[in-house]
Amino acid sequence: MAIRQTGTPQGTGRGNLFFATLIAILIVLINMATGGKISSLARDVVAPISNIGGKIGEDITQNGYFSSRRALEAQIAALQNEVQQEQLQAAAFSALEQRDTSLSALEHLAQTAPGLAAPITSSIVSSPYGTFTIGAGSADYVLQGAMVLSDEGFVVGKVVQVQSHRSLVAQIFASRMQTTVSIDGAAVVASGEGGEAEAQVPHGIVVSQGDPAIAPEYDDRPIGIVQHVDSNPANAQQAVYIALPISLASLEYVYVTP
Amino acid sequence: MTALRIIVAVVGFFGAIFAPWWIPAACIVLLSLRFRAWEAIALGVFMDLLWFSPETSFHGLPLLTIGAIVIVWAFEPLRSEFLT
Numbered sequence: 001m002a003i004r005q006t007g008t009p010q011g012t013g014r015g016n017l018f019f020a021t022l023i024a025i026l027i028v029l030i031n032m033a034t035g036g037k038i039s040s041l042a043r044d045v046v047a048p049i050s051n052i053g054g055k056i057g058e059d060i061t062q063n064g065y066f067s068s069r070r071a072l073e074a075q076i077a078a079l080q081n082e083v084q085q086e087q088l089q090a091a092a093f094s095a096l097e098q099r100d101t102s103l104s105a106l107e108h109l110a111q112t113a114p115g116l117a118a119p120i121t122s123s124i125v126s127s128p129y130g131t132f133t134i135g136a137g138s139a140d141y142v143l144q145g146a147m148v149l150s151d152e153g154f155v156v157g158k159v160v161q162v163q164s165h166r167s168l169v170a171q172i173f174a175s176r177m178q179t180t181v182s183i184d185g186a187a188v189v190a191s192g193e194g195g196e197a198e199a200q201v202p203h204g205i206v207v208s209q210g211d212p213a214i215a216p217e218y219d220d221r222p223i224g225i226v227q228h229v230d231s232n233p234a235n236a237q238q239a240v241y242i243a244l245p246i247s248l249a250s251l252e253y254v255y256v257t258p
Numbered sequence: 259m260t261a262l263r264i265i266v267a268v269v270g271f272f273g274a275i276f277a278p279w280w281i282p283a284a285c286i287v288l289l290s291l292r293f294r295a296w297e298a299i300a301l302g303v304f305m306d307l308l309w310f311s312p313e314t315s316f317h318g319l320p321l322l323t324i325g326a327i328v329i330v331w332a333f334e335p336l337r338s339e340f341l342t
Binding site for chain 2: 013014016017019020021024025027028031038039042043046049050122123125126127128129130131158160161168170171174175176177192
């Protein structure tokens with residue numbers, strides 16, 4: 001049996017690993033204790049790299065080398081966009097109709113929501129936690145917990161961490177995010193599953209594809225539309241799947257409102 | 259072999275910024291399988307620093323950091339036995 005001692009290459013490697021583990025734990029603890037100061041620093045360092053990467057990607061796709069593929073992709077995207085737009089308009093109309101009914105009853109409370117448009121400054125798909133960053137922060141009066149809306153007025157996320165010129169947003173459909181929503185009058189909890197949410201609705205309530213899911217906690221704004229209803233009578237309740245009618249990745253700007 | 263280690267680490271760090279999250283996660287596993295890779299732990303910490311949100315994480319835990327540490331140490335007996 002080999003005797004391994006510290007000082008041998010193997011021992012040194014293990015020592016380095018042990019040291020790295022300690023440093024990692026220390027960094028995480030300091031970050032938690034300081035309310036995310038190290039995270040803020042890391043995002044500030046990465047932001048320029050992320051911007052340069054985005055520009056390079058744009059240049060590569062626009063230089064003509066991938067033109068035939070790009071043309072096909074553009075055609076598919078245009079057709080998909082057309083379908084999405086129709087779905088979106090129907091959902092937006094339905095949502096507005098519902099909101100109008102509520103607002104006419106509570107007209108005296110209706111106020112215009114102040115806010116600002118902010119660019120999405122990170123990849124949407126890179127985060128294992130369903131988060132992304134926007135280019136507005138406390139210097140722009142963005143507050144923690146502020147709503148993040150798509151240009152059609154759908155709530156796409158919530159500000160969870162604010163820096164001076166940058167904020168971290170948790171997607172509304174990120175895993176473990178729970179939102180109370182109203183679907184066709186039924187108040188249910190939509191649990192995020194990463195890209196979509198699932199809600200359990202009693203069988204007696206008729207839910208149809210395309211119905212909007214309105215979130216009372218977000219000023220009665222829609223968070224998505226019903227994509228699929230699994231009304232298997234063998235289950236105690238019907239499973240309703242809610243998703244945004246647009247791709248988050250297609251958004252460049254979002255509207256942030258407290 | 260060092261070149262491979264550097265390439266996988268670089269892919270992991272760039273993937274953490276631009277690519278789907280499973281690419282850096284795969285890099286952490288690959289590095290841990292073959293090397294005593296402190297950079298795998300660094301990659302886990304880096305991803306958590308960039309993207310972590312207590313609200314959307316399991317019990318508010320930095321899963322990538324914990325996962326990287328667990329994987330790196332879990333493969334240690336395997337590396338000791340076969341690769342060194």
